[in-house]
Amino acid sequence: MTYCLGVLIQDGLVLASDSRTNAGIDQIAMVRKQVSFVLPGERTITVLSAGNLATTQAVVTSLKQSWSEGDETDLTRAPTMFDVATILCSVYRRILDRDGDYVRPFGDVTGSFIIGGQIKGEEPRLFQVYPAGNFIEAGPRTQFLQIGETKYGKPILDRALNFETSIGMTAKLALLSFDATIHSNLSVGPPNDLLPYRRDSYSVENLRKYSATNAEWSRIRDAYSEGLIDLLSRVPDPAIDPP
Amino acid sequence: MTYCLGVLIQDGLVLASDSRTNAGIDQIAMVRKQVSFVLPGERTITVLSAGNLATTQAVVTSLKQSWSEGDETDLTRAPTMFDVATILCSVYRRILDRDGDYVRPFGDVTGSFIIGGQIKGEEPRLFQVYPAGNFIEAGPRTQFLQIGETKYGKPILDRALNFETSIGMTAKLALLSFDATIHSNLSVGPPNDLLPYRRDSYSVENLRKYSATNAEWSRIRDAYSEGLIDLLSRVPDPAIDPP
Numbered sequence: 001m002t003y004c005l006g007v008l009i010q011d012g013l014v015l016a017s018d019s020r021t022n023a024g025i026d027q028i029a030m031v032r033k034q035v036s037f038v039l040p041g042e043r044t045i046t047v048l049s050a051g052n053l054a055t056t057q058a059v060v061t062s063l064k065q066s067w068s069e070g071d072e073t074d075l076t077r078a079p080t081m082f083d084v085a086t087i088l089c090s091v092y093r094r095i096l097d098r099d100g101d102y103v104r105p106f107g108d109v110t111g112s113f114i115i116g117g118q119i120k121g122e123e124p125r126l127f128q129v130y131p132a133g134n135f136i137e138a139g140p141r142t143q144f145l146q147i148g149e150t151k152y153g154k155p156i157l158d159r160a161l162n163f164e165t166s167i168g169m170t171a172k173l174a175l176l177s178f179d180a181t182i183h184s185n186l187s188v189g190p191p192n193d194l195l196p197y198r199r200d201s202y203s204v205e206n207l208r209k210y211s212a213t214n215a216e217w218s219r220i221r222d223a224y225s226e227g228l229i230d231l232l233s234r235v236p237d238p239a240i241d242p243p
Numbered sequence: 244m245t246y247c248l249g250v251l252i253q254d255g256l257v258l259a260s261d262s263r264t265n266a267g268i269d270q271i272a273m274v275r276k277q278v279s280f281v282l283p284g285e286r287t288i289t290v291l292s293a294g295n296l297a298t299t300q301a302v303v304t305s306l307k308q309s310w311s312e313g314d315e316t317d318l319t320r321a322p323t324m325f326d327v328a329t330i331l332c333s334v335y336r337r338i339l340d341r342d343g344d345y346v347r348p349f350g351d352v353t354g355s356f357i358i359g360g361q362i363k364g365e366e367p368r369l370f371q372v373y374p375a376g377n378f379i380e381a382g383p384r385t386q387f388l389q390i391g392e393t394k395y396g397k398p399i400l401d402r403a404l405n406f407e408t409s410i411g412m413t414a415k416l417a418l419l420s421f422d423a424t425i426h427s428n429l430s431v432g433p434p435n436d437l438l439p440y441r442r443d444s445y446s447v448e449n450l451r452k453y454s455a456t457n458a459e460w461s462r463i464r465d466a467y468s469e470g471l472i473d474l475l476s477r478v479p480d481p482a483i484d485p486p
Contacts, residue, residue, distance in 0.1 A: 060422075066469075148416060150396050152395070153398075154395060154427045155398065155399075155423040156398075158426050158427050159426065159468060159471060168480030168481065169476075169480060171481050172475070172480050173482065175342040176475075177374050181398075183401050183402065184394070198483075201456065216481055217481075218266040220478055223479065224475075224478050226473065227474040228403070228474065232415070233412075233465070234470065235467050235470065236463060237411030237419065238414050238460075238463065239416065239442075239459065240441075241449060242410050
């Protein structure tokens with residue numbers, strides 16, 4: 001399984017993904033699920049992917065091969081992020097059409113994607129591509145999108161995130177959302193790739209990799225975990241026995 | 244959907260369930276998902292159920308009708324909680340056999356159950372019945388069991404619960420686990436039934452119903468929610484921009 005998260009905030013985007021891939025709990029490998037396409041100063045496009053790894057790798061690698069080649073799936077030529085999402089979906093469906101009948105006897109052939117980025121002249125934008133190859137866009141009221149193992153990490157985002165949340169706090173919430181997921185589900189695991197993208201930077205130099213032993217992540221995780229136990233001891237217990 | 248939770252602790256059991264049932268988001272009703280069978284001073288058996296409502300009601304109502312009737316599914320005659328679980332499963336499978344072929348064209352016919360209770364001469368015990376009608380028992384290392392919409396409410400239990408946790412703290416964690424679930428998923432909703440069962444009490448007089456506006460639950464929810472926001476502001480942010 002996989003967990004990928006994209007958050008749209010006033011200050012930009014935060015994109016995060018884990019690195020675990022497995023076909024059954026006994027066959028576990030690490031793989032990057034986050035790829036960025038950059039024209040410095042002009043556009044950055046980051047794609048997170050979940051689902052059938054052969055399918056999602058084929059999509060991402062095709063887009064890499066077409067980068068700057070001038071064909072119709074060349075992402076350097078897409079005028080808007082909406083066009084980027086449309087191109088990714090067309091490449092994805094082409095691969096589904098090619099591979100589907102061969103793969104389905106063995107399992108699910110589909111993938112899903114989160115696409116975040118900014119093209120000069122536009123605001124930062126964030127999209128989620130469904131397994132069917134259609135997609136939705138995030139907005140200030142639907143400001144985070146998740147794919148893969150999404151549920152364990154959702155409550156903390158529902159409680160604490162809004163469009164005005166700072167990029168540092170959002171990055172912290174993303175790490176804690178991953179921590180909750182990793183805690184509760186074996187099939188999601190570090191290292192986590194985290195990209196806090198500042199609007200109008202057109203750069204991915206803020207990309208961080210958090211291994212399980214990363215000191216900064218440990219500090220955040222421990223401070224949260226200890227603070228939570230302390231908080232729970234201070235919240236009043238319900239009255240148990242009848243008066 | 245539904246969320247039901249059973250926790251086994253040193254001091255006894257905590258059993259909790261929501262009240263929402265729906266067939267599609269537009270057809271929502273409230274229903275109790277928690278039923279207790281009591282022989283005062285001798286045994287209490289509580290059944291929580293999720294899944295097809297006609298199936299689970301048929302199981303629970305059959306067991307109610309057989310109570311004290313002296314037939315082979317009479318729970319007053321079961322020598323142990325293990326036998327109680329075995330009887331419930333046999334009733335459940337009888338109903339699956341009777342209804343399955345008629346119901347499957349319309350949807351899932353199966354249910355799942357949590358059974359918690361104590362029979363004099365035994366410790367408090369807790370079981371989970373799978374849709375197949377087989378079951379597992381909780382123990383000090385697997386001390387909580389969930390059915391239905393289980394994921395949103397799991398992280399807080401994973402972080403804070405252990406076998407020595409007090410019954411008051413466990414009841415509080417159960418309420419907060421439900422709060423996380425209700426927050427993140429429309430298909431789970433109050434009122435919640437919460438039964439903190441003290442070992443050797445053979446009574447369900449501690450059963451509480453928490454409506455959405457219940458003052459005690461609001462106090463717990465608000466204290467947690469405010470405390471969490473405060474905690475998150477104190478946990479250090481990750482460094483974002485490159486040095």
